[in-house]
Amino acid sequence: MKPVHCMAACCLAAIPVIAAAQSGDVSAARGLYVSIIGGCHDCHTGGYNESGGKIDPATALAGVPLGYSGPWGTSYASNLRDSVKDMSEEEFVKFAKTFTAKPPMPVYNVHAMEETDLRSLYLYIKSLGSPGAPMPEALPPGAEPATPYIVMEPVMPKG
Numbered sequence: 001m002k003p004v005h006c007m008a009a010c011c012l013a014a015i016p017v018i019a020a021a022q023s024g025d026v027s028a029a030r031g032l033y034v035s036i037i038g039g040c041h042d043c044h045t046g047g048y049n050e051s052g053g054k055i056d057p058a059t060a061l062a063g064v065p066l067g068y069s070g071p072w073g074t075s076y077a078s079n080l081r082d083s084v085k086d087m088s089e090e091e092f093v094k095f096a097k098t099f100t101a102k103p104p105m106p107v108y109n110v111h112a113m114e115e116t117d118l119r120s121l122y123l124y125i126k127s128l129g130s131p132g133a134p135m136p137e138a139l140p141p142g143a144e145p146a147t148p149y150i151v152m153e154p155v156m157p158k159g
Contacts, residue, residue, distance in 0.1 A: 026116050031124025034117045035061065038109065043077035060128050063135035067149030068104050074139040074149055075102035081131040084122060092122040102138055104152065 035041055036055075041048040046059045063079030084092055096118045101107050113121075136147055 024114075024116050026119045026123070028120070028123040028127040030117070030120035031122065031127075034113070034121045035124055038113070038117075038121070039106075040080070040121070043104075044080050057128060061125055062128075062132045065135055065147045067136070067139070067145040067147050068102075068152050069145065069149045070103060070152040071141060072102045073141045073143060074145045075105070076135045076138065076147075077105075079132060079135050080125050081128055082134045084125050085131045087122075089119055089122050093118045096121075 032055075036053075040061060041053075041055060044061045044063055045055060046062070046064045047056060048054070061080040063082070064077045067074040067076055087095065093115055096110050096113065099107060099110070110118075136145075139145055
């Protein structure tokens, strides 16, 4: 009998967290959820993948100075805190629905987000605090990056 009560208590305790992350809700809690399932931390949070998905608030969405080099040149996962520091919520929603970026950024995923998810993502990013340093600027094809970088070019099989 006690395990059932304990389980029920645990489920009841989780209801506010689940409710905060419900689709349609606009909140920083929902924005955290959107940033995780949307893959934002995968590239824009240093150490996220290495930690098994733990988010360090000090580095969350502050960018990573690791370049992605390919036929387009070299691009970087930007510091999203710095990107939104001077944007209003309305400006961010418009930006998120229309921006372009070089690979490997999947802009089409962000363009497809519901407006409430974008508003929540904005609130979450703003809740993280100081923007910190901007990331390096993208480089044109042929320019040698001064930072570590990953080469993203297809190699055709021989034969």
